[in-house]
Amino acid sequence: MHGLSDVVILLAVAVLGAALARRLGLLSPIVLVVVGLGLSFIPGFLDVHLEPDLVLVGILPPLLYIAALETSVPAFRTNIRPILLLAVGLVLFTALLVGLVVHLLLPAVPLSICVAFGAVVAPPDAVAATAVARRIGLPRRLVTILEGESLINDASALVLLRVGVAAATGPALDALQVGQEVLVAAGGGVVVGAIGFFVFAQLHKRTRDPLLDNALSLIAPFAVVLLAEPIGASSVVAVVVTGLGLGHKLPVLMSAGSRLQMGAFWRLVRFLLEGLVFVLVGLQLRDVLSGLDRPLGTVAAVTGAVLGTVFLTRFVWVFPAAYLGRLVPRTRRRDPVPPSFPAVIGWAGMRGVVTLAAALALPLSLPGVPSYSRNLFVWIAFAVIVFTLVVQGATLPTVARMLRVPADDPTQDALAEAGVQQQAGRAARKRLEKAADGAPEAVVTRLRQLIEDRTNTAWERLGGDERETPSQAYGRLRQEMIDAEREVFRQARDDGRIAEEVLVRAYRDLDLEESILRRSER
Structure with missing residues (x-):
């Protein structure tokens, strides 16, 4: 990319594409890729060359984090068993089968580099899986499995890619050396991630300024990557371990203001980076096509074979992995799997920008192998991304509906929330009575009523009555009052009766209250 203006243009395209997707009711990753594909053929539009380091070090870490x-x-x-079966087992299975298929079609290319290319196209994309799964409302467990897979599979694929390239370009590796490579990458990633978690947990615990907390949160994934890369550890594993640990401990590490501000900050970062990623993928088509140096028949044959292998291996792996362990009655009773789950997981194999970046990281040439063509592998990787995103991603909602995937029961969620809210209310009342000595009785009475109102609101969500509930009536009327208060403050500012700082402070308080009202309406 050539300067700040290019970045601004790309971000503008990403924002407009996302807005178009929402207007049309389509999945934004698919729309953005298609927009990028179209823009790649417009003469004079940005000539963007995707660099592997930009993706693997600049874009992927914050998204994974x-x-x-x-x-x-x-x-x-x-769900660690299905997650590991997909993130490690399926990646290895896909890489080996794709490698064998490519080696059969291109026998002059070493098997090691073919398997390395199999690792390139093996892992579904973290961004695509999350964006599509949440957008179409898949059950919570399915989303957890797909997200968990996408958090780890990049690490196993990149380690296998590193081993395959090393075997093809250097001295032969024995089993011990391969094991050492995997141990350093995976084990080192866990250790670096644990160190990152400990360091940033201590920093967050000692910080109460929301701006500093946000700055630390932005630095964390990049700091972990910079620590992992020089020692050969997997930066993907390190970032995931750090993020999982901090996310789990977030309620006790940060102040309320920091959590609120960080949530809004990361939503914006993710929205922009996800949009940028899919536009960048589409924009690579012109470069990829211009680099092809093989006969069309060879290109079509190898591309079709890889697409078919990538698509079928996921189903071949998923169904046995889902059901073989459940031949044991105890396992079957403890962990039942609806028949639609494996089918949806099998269909949700969308690849993304990491696949393209990994393909670009393949060696430009191989000594003694004149028939090797990285450009061909880059094209196939690009075709896999576009096919899985546009075809599988676009049809996944229809597949989920046809299979009648059982949705999460909102009544069970509401019942659990109401029960815990009642328990929280009792704890709050007990704490109030203990700390109320010397406080005005009117204040104590008001706080008791607040506890009761919150508990009642939680139980109201269980009701099936179509009439307006007390909490809904409160929200509607309080919203009208807030609008009236805002107008008075704005008019007072315009008349010069209050300073701008007073208006900002009043609007902030009213905005926070309105956000709480809107949250309670969901």
């Missing part, structure tokens, strides 16, 4: 922060550690732990 925010995804890890928002991942439930208890849910991740509960």
